[in-house]
Amino acid sequence: xxxxxxxxxxxxxxxxxxxHVRQTVEEPHAAQAQSTGIGLLDALSGGFPSGxxxxxVGNGDGSxxxxxxxxxxxxxxGEGRFMxxxxxxxxxxxxxxxxxxxxxxxxxxxxTAVDALKASDLLLRDRNHSLVVLDLKLNPTKELRxxxxxxxxxxxxxxxxxxxxxxxxxxxxxxxxxxxxxxxxSEFGILAASASRSELLSQLKVSVTHWVSCKRAHFVAQTG
Numbered sequence: 001x002x003x004x005x006x007x008x009x010x011x012x013x014x015x016x017x018x019x020h021v022r023q024t025v026e027e028p029h030a031a032q033a034q035s036t037g038i039g040l041l042d043a044l045s046g047g048f049p050s051g052x053x054x055x056x057v058g059n060g061d062g063s064x065x066x067x068x069x070x071x072x073x074x075x076x077x078g079e080g081r082f083m084x085x086x087x088x089x090x091x092x093x094x095x096x097x098x099x100x101x102x103x104x105x106x107x108x109x110x111x112t113a114v115d116a117l118k119a120s121d122l123l124l125r126d127r128n129h130s131l132v133v134l135d136l137k138l139n140p141t142k143e144l145r146x147x148x149x150x151x152x153x154x155x156x157x158x159x160x161x162x163x164x165x166x167x168x169x170x171x172x173x174x175x176x177x178x179x180x181x182x183x184x185x186s187e188f189g190i191l192a193a194s195a196s197r198s199e200l201l202s203q204l205k206v207s208v209t210h211w212v213s214c215k216r217a218h219f220v221a222q223t224g
Contacts, residue, residue, distance in 0.1 A: 034131055034165040037075035038068065038201055041182070044208050048131075051163045052179030053156060058137060059171050062188035064204050065137055067197045069169070070097060072131060077104035081130040084108065084123045088116035089138035113143040117151060124158045124166065135169045149176045173209075181210035 033047030041047070048054040058065035069085065069092070076083040077100055084106040085092060092109075094102060106129065110116040113136055120134045136144060152175050159166055168175050173183075185205035192200060 032163070035075060036068065037071050037078075038204070040201075040204055040206065041068075044182075044206065048165050048167055049179045050165045051159050052166070053152065053159065053175055053177065054165070054167050054180045054182065055173065055175040055178045056167060056169045056182050056184065057171070057173055058169065058184035060187065062186060062192050063184040064186040064188065064200060065135075065169050065184060066091075066093070067192075067200050068204075069133060069135065070197060071201060072133065072167070073097060073101050073105055076131055077101040079130075080104075082106065082128060083131045083133065084126075084129040086110065086116045086119045086123065086132070086134045088113055088134065088136040091138050092135070113139045113147065117147065120155070120166075121151075121158075124155060124162070124164055127162045127164065129164065131165045131167065133167045133169065136174070137169045137171050141171070144170070144172075144174055147174070152176045178210055180208070183207045183209055 032050040034050060035042055035047045056065055073083050082104050086108045088110050090109045090111060092107060108119045110119060116134060116136060120132065123129060123132050156177055173181060185207055188200055
């Protein structure tokens with residue numbers, strides 16, 4: 001499902017698709033993690049924490065962030081659940097995904113970071129998507145620098161209430177108060193155009209620079 005730049009329309013579609021959406025505040029969910037389906041990331045972080053913000057920092061076209069998002073969608077779809085992707089610069093390649101995965105995706109296509117943040121706020125209140133991904137990687141730096149830290153605080157409060165897994169993809173460390181920050185160190189270059197996703201993910205290089213459960217770890221790992 002594709003929506004572009006219309007938050008009112010997004011709200012209407014959510015109500016129609018999920019007529020029994022939970023409106024009341026529930027007890028905080030127990031700490032869990034969303035498996036990424038990528039052995040390296042799951043081994044390092046145990047998956048992306050539910051009820052917290054994970055920031056995935058990837059600078060450049062060959063960092064591997066697009067492959068990770070696609071793999072997450074397949075993982076969520078395989079579990080019979082739903083994922084929402086707020087595409088900050090309308091860059092997601094839906095043609096690379098199978099129909100089974102796309103049937104489990106709510107794709108919100110935006111042209112500015114402001115619209116993407118508004119859509120994310122609405123989706124984090126919805127509670128019907130196990131994973132919400134906010135992809136700001138290709139948005140202009142000027143837009144990203146204008147984002148107030150109060151927005152991330154508000155998101156954290158919402159996540160504490162509903163236990164949703166929230167992943168924010170950025171070109172540089174941006175999000176305050178993250179539960180986990182993973183920086184991508186891969187530089188695939190032209191390899192990304194010819195290699196399969198599984199081949200690229202097998203060569204993924206990452207650095208976990210913030211991890212609440214271990215009070216700030218820093219290490220670099222690579223599969224293979």
